[in-house]
Amino acid sequence: MDDFCMLFNLYGEYGNFEKWAQAQDEIEDLEKMLNDKKRHKELTPTELDKIEDDKDEVITKKTTKWTVNTFSDFLRQRQKNCDFETYSASLLNETLQEFYASVQSTAGREYSVASLMCLRAGINHHITKYNIISEKNFKSSNAIFKSVLKRYRKNGKDTSVHHPHITESDLEKIRNAPALSPFTPTGLVRKVWFDIQLYFARRGREGIRNLSKESFVLRQDENGKEYLTLAHNPETKNHKDPTASDRENLRGFMFASPGDPLCLVDSFKKYLSKCPENTGAFYLHPRRIPLCKLESIEMWFTMEPMGLNYLGNMLKSICEEVEGISQMYTNHSLRSTAVGRLSDAGLESRQIMSVTGHRCKASLRSYWAPSLSERRAWSDILTSRTSTSKAKHNFTSKPKTEITLPFSMSNFTINGNVEFNIN
Template sequence: MNAENTLKANRKCANILRDYLQEKQQDDDFEKFDCVRLNETLCHFYVDLRKGDGERYKASSLESIRHGINRYLKAPPHSKTFDIVKDSPFNDSNANFKAVLAESKRFGLGDVEHFPVINEVDRETLYTSMYLSSTTPTGLANKVQFDIRLYFAEEELKICTAKDELTKNHRESDKELVSGVMPESPGSVYCPVASYENYIRRLHPSNDRLWQKPLDSFSTEADVWYCNMPLGEKKLSTFMSELSKKCKLSIVYTNHSIRATGATVLSQNMYGSAQIMAVTGHKSVQSLTTYQRVDTNEKIKMGKTISDNLVQRAVIASNHTCNRSKSDDSGSFMEQIQDIDIGDIPYHQQVVVRKLSHLSC
């Protein structure tokens, strides 16, 4: 599946170059270009590259597009032996690319964007809103999709498991070992399994797609709540951002935010990286860290821990210094007493000095 996704991403990058050439009314069959012509084409392409709305791409997106085109050309059926990123015939285009990259960073488009975790207040707003209510087709579909993305840490909903797969006991021999589990919450109106089972029962029987368009008008007693029409890819890709706007959340979240939320909640509840990776499917701890966030309250607690530790040590050090000072003063005083010539002081004070001298011995 990962290889298929990579090929799809490569074709998408290649189509960006193809669309650019078509817009310029040039030959778009760039797969047949030699190095000289392709280098010249890329020189202009990198400089002119913009989104559909005319906005500049982020630095990370520019990198992805260039590497995607490179992989596309090197893969079958084209199987090019040259490399547009590393080889010297492409020095000019790569010099332009670096200049464009630097310019995008000057425009503030070079920072890596970490997807925000959905905070507790917004999560409560979501689950108590009409847009995640299990009593309507739209609300039920939204809740089930959110639950699946959260519990199974699905970045994209390409494969959806059947009912028996969701509730079965996974054995050691199962091939699908990287997966979350969506447990029941008996008696709760928010039970994810109950919502899923209700949703499955309401789907249009003539359509085998899991995500179907909700009916505009419905009866709560009706068996079918959905049209014989699947939801489009765009609708799925903008799921969380649209939900954020409708529910008036504090910020507009993305689908990645749901995945980040699941990983962060597990981390906050003391699950180890290996356990979390078994759910999210991350291949390394380093890639997992981008989904584990420390919220403001945790940072305050961490700051207090540091402060308390410093204060505690400072108090101990201060007490130690004070006690040592008292001890030093006492010792010095006793030494002074012992050095006194008893005959140099009045008789009525000699008794006190003798007692103090005796205590110091």
């Protein structure tokens, strides 16, 4: 039997003991680091409270706070327990009956219809264990609430006015005004804001401050035409469910108009090219650049984002610089204008709702209002009807013409149609 030798490499790819031992230490250190690193975040009670608080819009928080303060002040004046969240349904119902019938402002005046409705809605939002609007336990307090509303309306307290549509002539003046010129920094950011608000039919203040460059995406249709839409499903006060099947329908679409100097998509792309990179907010304050130097300066905007109040008064600021418009408009007028124009074009309610995001036709109906020109036309119709009614209804009797037949007919029955040709 021949001698043979078998060689074993106990340390594999490491070759020797020292390298193997070093590798094992590195593996142990890595495993320890992974075990020490926690997968989930650690949150403090304060951070959890803030997350819960963020579920409501800012305006909802303010309204609810005002409502709770008003109701608490009423309870203190009546020397009752201000901790109304602990009230039973029957006690809360009795208290609300008195509250609805006697609540007044700090100046001792009755609230408007809209304010009274806001008070009830705010209390209902604050109290989580009852629904004071729909539950049967609060039937009597709601009956008094409706009676008070009826009295307010009779006394002329229903003075609420919906945001007016922008008239066709005013809309044309605003669009072509220097205030919305895409050739100046201020005009460019205003124009982009104006286009997005109108074509996406967004609410006046909701979510504007939270927009970023990543909120939008440019795409092309099957014919290669560019359009702008949202890159994500927007969250609004009426659309907070991330699993809703129709959320993508709310993204809005804004198509390009090639060759138009005021093209919506071109203005948007130009705005992005003039903004600095790595900015969190979408709407930025313009730099103060002399007109003669605009061509040579690449960045037209600063890193400073526009604030909520600044954006909330954007259309009002634009209107102040437009000559010849009939009235001042607010941001929400763009939303009501979108509803009115789409409705006048013959779109069905479901189609308009896919643009505006309304959940029901009833809420959409409140946005429609006849324009002043329409009301003028209706008045003219009634006026002309009054002046021409005599002419239309002054009928004169025509003389009867007697026809003598050359034959006589009697004592027979005809089944069907008979035609007589008499020459």
